[in-house]
Amino acid sequence: MTNCFCSVPGCSCGARKQPYLSYHSFPTDPDQRRQWIHAIRRDEGPDFCIKTGSTFVCSRHFTLEDFVSGSSISRLRSGAVPSLFVQTETSMSLFNNVFLLFTLCFSKRLILISSDSPT
Numbered sequence: 001m002t003n004c005f006c007s008v009p010g011c012s013c014g015a016r017k018q019p020y021l022s023y024h025s026f027p028t029d030p031d032q033r034r035q036w037i038h039a040i041r042r043d044e045g046p047d048f049c050i051k052t053g054s055t056f057v058c059s060r061h062f063t064l065e066d067f068v069s070g071s072s073i074s075r076l077r078s079g080a081v082p083s084l085f086v087q088t089e090t091s092m093s094l095f096n097n098v099f100l101l102f103t104l105c106f107s108k109r110l111i112l113i114s115s116d117s118p119t
């Protein structure tokens with residue numbers, strides 16, 4: 001999972017640059033898969049081919065409600081569809097900051113690590 005990238009147009013997140021995000025592969029269910037493709041405004045074809053294990057959508061495109069709560073890793077609920085898309089650089093960086101904060105709060109593991117370490 002260290003070399004995966006988000007396939008949403010305009011989003012250049014990758015696991016190397018943004019390791020704090022989670023990366024989700026497309027659903028295997030054909031209906032849900034179509035919803036995802038529609039949501040990210042792409043069409044399957046020569047330019048965009050979904051490959052299991054190498055085509056991902058990063059966690060920035062999902063809302064808090066899309067994730068399974070109480071899980072230490074970011075897992076999507078079944079039926080979750082990417083719904084958050086940012087258009088401009090300005091809102092992108094603002095959104096990045098908000099999401100970083102959210103990710104830090106959301107990850108139990110990080111909270112545990114920070115409460116263990118001396119301040």
Ligand SMILES: [Zn+2]
Binds near residue numbers: 006007013058
């Ligand atoms: Zn993304």
